[in-house]
Amino acid sequence: MSFSKDLAISSWFKFFDFIGNRKKLISLISVTALLIAISPLSCFAETEKPEKEVADTTDIWLNTVTSGSEEVVDEVVALYGKDGILWGTVSEQVRDNPAEIRDYFEYFAKLPELSVSSYKGCVRTYNENLAINIGYYTFTFRKDGETIEVPARYSFVYQKNGNNQWEIIEHHSSALPQAPEALHQVDAEQDTCENGLLVQR
16 A cells, blocks of 8 residues: 555656656747747847948938037037048038038038938948948028029948947038930839938938
């Protein structure tokens, strides 16, 4: 009788051990499945983050240059690296030092009622410290009592500085030319941003 009782108790312990191990196995499988499911999202977030940072930095430039604030020139120039290069929208000259870049924005950033619209670009990062934003925008301002619109194309080249902040190291902006009739026009559907982050407002 004692032997049967001990055998029964032993069987119950084995049964509970089996149930416990099974629960642990199910929990392990569930956690593993969850990690597999969210890992692509995590990778996507990591790859998208620097592009979003660059897009935000461009937004800061757009908002700053059109702010009309008393400190607008200092604020815009601060977005360029010490070795930054600028070929401005209304300038025939390349400016390759802070003093020359400042001189440009002393004029451009103080144009009456300066605003920007039709902004659309494509941000691509090439490594953790280098990124490019290319696209187009339209500047509007007042001159001699008239409203002037300048549709332009641009390219911003960004690099991270010693403070881990994106800064402009090259910036080209020029009025869109009138295309010759003989030049084949590409399909508008090709105006996309493959392998990059499309930005617009």
